[in-house]
Amino acid sequence: MSKLRVAVLGAKGRIGAEAVRAVEAADDMELVAALGRGDRLETLVDSGAQAVVELTTPASVMGNLDFCVRHGIHAVVGTTGWTDERLARLTAWLDGSPETGVLIAPNFSIGAVLTMRFAEQAARYFESVEVVELHHPGKADAPSGTATRTAQLIAAARARAGTAPQPDATVTALDGARGADVDGIPVHSVRLRGLLAHQEVLLGAEGETLTIRHDSLHHSSFMPGILLGTRRVVTTPGLTFGLEHFLDLN
Numbered sequence: 029m030s031k032l033r034v035a036v037l038g039a040k041g042r043i044g045a046e047a048v049r050a051v052e053a054a055d056d057m058e059l060v061a062a063l064g065r066g067d068r069l070e071t072l073v074d075s076g077a078q079a080v081v082e083l084t085t086p087a088s089v090m091g092n093l094d095f096c097v098r099h100g101i102h103a104v105v106g107t108t109g110w111t112d113e114r115l116a117r118l119t120a121w122l123d124g125s126p127e128t129g130v131l132i133a134p135n136f137s138i139g140a141v142l143t144m145r146f147a148e149q150a151a152r153y154f155e156s157v158e159v160v161e162l163h164h165p166g167k168a169d170a171p172s173g174t175a176t177r178t179a180q181l182i183a184a185a186r187a188r189a190g191t192a193p194q195p196d197a198t199v200t201a202l203d204g205a206r207g208a209d210v211d212g213i214p215v216h217s218v219r220l221r222g223l224l225a226h227q228e229v230l231l232g233a234e235g236e237t238l239t240i241r242h243d244s245l246h247h248s249s250f251m252p253g254i255l256l257g258t259r260r261v262v263t264t265p266g267l268t269f270g271l272e273h274f275l276d277l278n
């Protein structure tokens with residue numbers, strides 16, 4: 029069987045470098061290009077890439093995806109910075125290239141995907157929910173894409189269940205003291221040398237609390253998800269948001 033021809037964008041970055049090694053080590057894949065900033069996107073076409081793993085920056089990702097979709101190259105995207113407006117633009121591009129697939133995964137690690145699922149399940153049963161994400165100080169954005177997605181899923185689950193708004197009598201003395209507000213869920217961002225990527229979902233009810241914590245201790249935690257996403261995206265046209273759609277979590 030012929031190998032899947034895969035390229036990595038952001039190949040010299042923290043996660044991109046790990047993805048290059050993972051693709052090279054996969055028996056069913058061939059790494060045909062490993063591009064960094066300033067490299068020509070035309071290389072993707074010249075190399076015959078069937079799928080691209082996009083791990084760059086929020087400032088670069090849209091231009092890269094525009095190119096990939098126009099050339100019918102499937103994409104697996106870990107880069108953060110997704111807004112409704114960006115998703116709408118990407119969906120419109122995909123409408124014009126109906127056989128192309130794009131997976132956007134706020135987090136590729138199985139533990140983080142399960143954290144989101146467990147938080148979504150628990151959200152309706154607790155009066156209070158807050159999200160704390162903790163990352164290395166080189167991270168470009170805050171809050172993390174994972175924390176934003178987690179908070180959105182929690183808020184949606186609470187809205188579906190008709191859960192009352194969170195109790196909070198605070199009058200804040202300093203802006204930011206209660207974190208960012210993502211759909212009514214407070215999200216707090218910590219940047220600390222020594223950390224990689226971590227998240228806690230804190231849930232509280234009368235007389236009890238539940239903490240769901242996940243720790244990515246190495247970039248290798250993201251690789252099984254990247255490889256799975258790459259194998260699946262080539263046969264899944266359109267936009268898929270979240271690795272959970274390629275997992276059987278039930």
Ligand SMILES: NC(=O)C1=CN([C@@H]2O[C@H](COP(=O)(O)OP(=O)(O)OC[C@H]3O[C@@H](n4cnc5c(N)ncnc54)[C@H](OP(=O)(O)O)[C@@H]3O)[C@@H](O)[C@H]2O)C=CC1
Nearest residue numbers: 038040041042043064065084088106107108133134135136
């Ligand atoms: N979904 C997930 O599971 C994960 C997602 N991420 C996300 O992935 C992204 C990258 O993270 P990280 O590796 O830590 O960041 P880094 O800054 O280490 O890496 C980004 C790399 O992309 C390069 N780059 C920038 N623009 C382009 C471009 N147009 N074409 C090709 N390469 C480009 C940068 O080059 P230069 O240094 O020259 O600017 C850099 O080498 C972030 O958005 C992060 O949040 C990270 C881990 C897991």
Ligand SMILES: O=C(O)C1=N[C@H](C(=O)O)C[C@H](O)C1
Nearest residue numbers: 108134135167172173174225
């Ligand atoms: O920048 C990182 O490191 C990570 N980014 C993603 C995010 O913003 O959620 C995924 C993971 O947290 C690591």
